[in-house]
Amino acid sequence: RKVDFRHEEIASRIKEKLYKNGTLCLNFISSPGSGKTSLLERTLDALKETYNLAVIEGDPETDRDARRLEKLHVPVILINTSGTGASCHLSPAEIEQAVDDLLLETPPPDIIFIENVGNLVCPAAYDLGEHHKVLLFSVPEGCDKPAKYPVAFRESDLVLINKMDLAPYCDFDLESLKKDALSVNPSLEFITMSIKKGDGLLEWFSWIEKKLAEVR
Amino acid sequence: RKVDFRHEEIASRIKEKLYKNGTLCLNFISSPGSGKTSLLERTLDALKETYNLAVIEGDPETDRDARRLEKLHVPVILINTSGTGASCHLSPAEIEQAVDDLLLETPPPDIIFIENVGNLVCPAAYDLGEHHKVLLFSVPEGCDKPAKYPVAFRESDLVLINKMDLAPYCDFDLESLKKDALSVNPSLEFITMSIKKGDGLLEWFSWIEKKLAEVR
Numbered sequence: 001r002k003v004d005f006r007h008e009e010i011a012s013r014i015k016e017k018l019y020k021n022g023t024l025c026l027n028f029i030s031s032p033g034s035g036k037t038s039l040l041e042r043t044l045d046a047l048k049e050t051y052n053l054a055v056i057e058g059d060p061e062t063d064r065d066a067r068r069l070e071k072l073h074v075p076v077i078l079i080n081t082s083g084t085g086a087s088c089h090l091s092p093a094e095i096e097q098a099v100d101d102l103l104l105e106t107p108p109p110d111i112i113f114i115e116n117v118g119n120l121v122c123p124a125a126y127d128l129g130e131h132h133k134v135l136l137f138s139v140p141e142g143c144d145k146p147a148k149y150p151v152a153f154r155e156s157d158l159v160l161i162n163k164m165d166l167a168p169y170c171d172f173d174l175e176s177l178k179k180d181a182l183s184v185n186p187s188l189e190f191i192t193m194s195i196k197k198g199d200g201l202l203e204w205f206s207w208i209e210k211k212l213a214e215v216r
Numbered sequence: 217r218k219v220d221f222r223h224e225e226i227a228s229r230i231k232e233k234l235y236k237n238g239t240l241c242l243n244f245i246s247s248p249g250s251g252k253t254s255l256l257e258r259t260l261d262a263l264k265e266t267y268n269l270a271v272i273e274g275d276p277e278t279d280r281d282a283r284r285l286e287k288l289h290v291p292v293i294l295i296n297t298s299g300t301g302a303s304c305h306l307s308p309a310e311i312e313q314a315v316d317d318l319l320l321e322t323p324p325p326d327i328i329f330i331e332n333v334g335n336l337v338c339p340a341a342y343d344l345g346e347h348h349k350v351l352l353f354s355v356p357e358g359c360d361k362p363a364k365y366p367v368a369f370r371e372s373d374l375v376l377i378n379k380m381d382l383a384p385y386c387d388f389d390l391e392s393l394k395k396d397a398l399s400v401n402p403s404l405e406f407i408t409m410s411i412k413k414g415d416g417l418l419e420w421f422s423w424i425e426k427k428l429a430e431v432r
């Protein structure tokens with residue numbers, strides 16, 4: 001784990017601000033293309049009538065993901081990391097200003113979603129002040145990743161197993177993935193889904209509501 | 217691009233040693249699970265009767281990939297990066313010793329394949345002394361990656377588009393991928409393939425032979 005006291009100090013400042021507002025913050029990490037933006041599109045669409053939502057979007061370059069999410073009419077703050085020297089992950093220093101801006105919204109968001117840079121290594125090592133890291137895993141990647149890229153699984157609280165519609169065409173063994181992941185982090189929860197077909201989304205929405213109730 | 221003179225100095229030392237031996241060196245980069253190890257299994261199997269081959273395998277943890285490749289009876293040197301402080305990529309300093317060891321083999325290898333850590337960001341920024349970076353891209357990742365993760369496409373000479381067998385079940389537009397990639401790097405070459413079905417492999421093998429002839 002990268003111990004940078006500056007990072008840890010900023011992360012605890014962010015946590016404090018979120019706590020005062022009773023705002024839930026979730027940090028999505030995954031390999032590139034696992035489905036983070038697709039999941040946010042469905043999630044924002046389903047929950048925005050009930051809750052005030054906001055997104056912090058991290059990408060090395062372009063505003064493509066931010067544009068997709070702005071169509072849902074929620075506040076989106078884009079951070080392009082390629083200019084920052086560490087384009088492989090979001091750091092707490094980059095997030096703090098964005099969280100401050102979003103908490104000034106009237107009314108402030110109930111939930112802030114952070115879509116991190118697509119990278120199964122670095123983003124897992126940084127605490128952005130979030131309540132939970134949510135790891136979005138996709139079936140075509142294969143089932144040996146928990147053992148090979150353990151930090152992401154160790155630091156997350158929930159693993160969403162996406163693209164289950166592709167399972168019949170991939171060498172994918174769900175039980176072996178879960179077994180490997182639980183040996184890295186015994187308290188992990190799992191939800192299998194196909195964003196494309198809409199499977200598993202209701203279970204995911206109720207997990208979010210459960211976590212929001214915990215910070216209220 | 218990360219300019220670290222120590223890295224550049226080591227990379228040019230490695231290039232010098234490879235040049236003296238007439239050894240081709242290819243550096244595979246991709247997202248996690250795009251198919252690097254699967255490709256190496258097929259490639260080693262097809263070429264080992266004709267050429268002397270060797271592999272340097274980089275993974276954050278475990279020897280799973282190295283074990284898969286040792287079954288092909290070629291020399292494999294494993295580097296677990298999680299102990300190095302920068303577990304997201306291989307660096308020239310880690311490679312130099314491995315190249316020295318492999319060049320002492322009798323006879324020395326005609327080709328050294330480097331399987332880098334699964335990460336579409338950092339590995340692209342480091343020159344390991346290789347002749348070519350080969351980017352292995354897989355269809356399920358989606359076709360917006362060249363614009364979003366440009367450094368990997370800019371630094372590579374060839375893009376292998378794998379898992380074409382999954383294209384009918386994914387929102388994948390081959391022409392838009394190629395167009396985006398060429399706007400980042402106009403000299404990129406492409407080979408579409410399905411390692412699972414064996415498609416595109418012969419074209420890939422003849423690309424390797426063409427590159428080997430160039431260093432002889």
Ligand SMILES: Nc1nc2c(ncn2[C@@H]2O[C@H](COP(=O)(O)OP(=O)(O)OP(=O)(O)O)[C@@H](O)[C@H]2O)c(=O)[nH]1
Pocket residue numbers: 030031032033034035036037038039065117118119162163164165166193194195196197356357358359361364385386387388
């Ligand atoms: N077959 C299938 N494809 C999916 C599913 N969910 C997402 N996709 C596709 O996966 C590709 C990548 O989706 P994105 O949502 O852009 O992935 P991402 O994780 O946000 O990608 P980055 O931000 O670049 O890391 C797109 O082509 C989606 O259509 C699914 O459940 N099944």
Ligand SMILES: Nc1nc2c(ncn2[C@@H]2O[C@H](COP(=O)(O)OP(=O)(O)OP(=O)(O)O)[C@@H](O)[C@H]2O)c(=O)[nH]1
Pocket residue numbers: 140141142143145148169170171172246247248249250251252253254255281333334335378379380381382409410411412413
């Ligand atoms: N459907 C399909 N699956 C493939 C193909 N090529 C590889 N796979 C699968 O993709 C998964 C990952 O393959 P690997 O070869 O381990 O990928 P990798 O890039 O070496 O993974 P890391 O080293 O962990 O980054 C495995 O389940 C393979 O069976 C293909 O052409 N089609």
Ligand SMILES: [Mg+2]
Pocket residue numbers: 036037038065115
């Ligand atoms: Mg995205």
Ligand SMILES: [Mg+2]
Pocket residue numbers: 252253254281331
């Ligand atoms: Mg591999």
Ligand SMILES: [Zn+2]
Pocket residue numbers: 086087088089122123304
């Ligand atoms: Zn990083």
Ligand SMILES: [Zn+2]
Pocket residue numbers: 088302303304305338339
């Ligand atoms: Zn790195």
